[in-house]
Each structure stands twice: as C-alpha cells, then as structure tokens.
Amino acid sequence: MVVVSVLLLILFVISALLLIFIVLIQDDQGDGLGGMFGGGSSTPFGSRSGNILTRFTSILGVIFMGSAFALAWINVSDTEGDVEGAARRMATDAAQTEWWNQNPDQGGANQDASE
Numbered sequence: 001m002v003v004v005s006v007l008l009l010i011l012f013v014i015s016a017l018l019l020i021f022i023v024l025i026q027d028d029q030g031d032g033l034g035g036m037f038g039g040g041s042s043t044p045f046g047s048r049s050g051n052i053l054t055r056f057t058s059i060l061g062v063i064f065m066g067s068a069f070a071l072a073w074i075n076v077s078d079t080e081g082d083v084e085g086a087a088r089r090m091a092t093d094a095a096q097t098e099w100w101n102q103n104p105d106q107g108g109a110n111q112d113a114s115e
Contacts, residue, residue: 005074012067019060026053
C-alpha cells in the first residue's frame, strides 16, 4: 500500500507541475467572448492550439483531481468517523497532564503542606 501511495504522490506532483506550466503558456488574448464568435488566432502552434491546450489542460485537471482524491482515500485514518470522541479524549488527556487545569483544592493542598 505504501508503494501505491508513493506512486500516486509522484503522479500528483507531476500533474500539478505540468498543469501550472500548461496554464502559464496559454494565450490570454483572443480566447474570451470574441474567440467564441470566430476570432482570429496567431499562436505558434496554429489555429488549433487552443483546442489542444484546452484539451490537455482538462486531461491534466482530471488526473490532478483524481490523484488528489485517491491519495485522500488511501491515507484515511482508522478513526475517521469519531472526530468528536477524539477531541474529547485529547481534552481530557490535556486536562490531566497540565498543571493549570487542575482543581484549586488539589493545588492548594500541596502548597499548604510545603509551607
């Protein structure tokens, strides 16, 4: 299971970096509302580059989201449903080990005995 988790993490990082790169190289001009109604294109990849980059971006987005959900599903803890119980256990453990959360009677008895 660890190998699958590592492979998914590598896929996640590579897809994130490629997605950033693809979004950065896309042309931000001419593909707005004017591009929908037959606006001209002067890109180095030709007139179909918008379709290619858009399709590649959507594929990378699906890979990115799929690997993110798969990583979350694989790395889920055993106590996923008992969040409230875990918080209460942590609070009671902290109250027992921290001196400022003790009752005044307990702290006062120790101080009177030492004086």
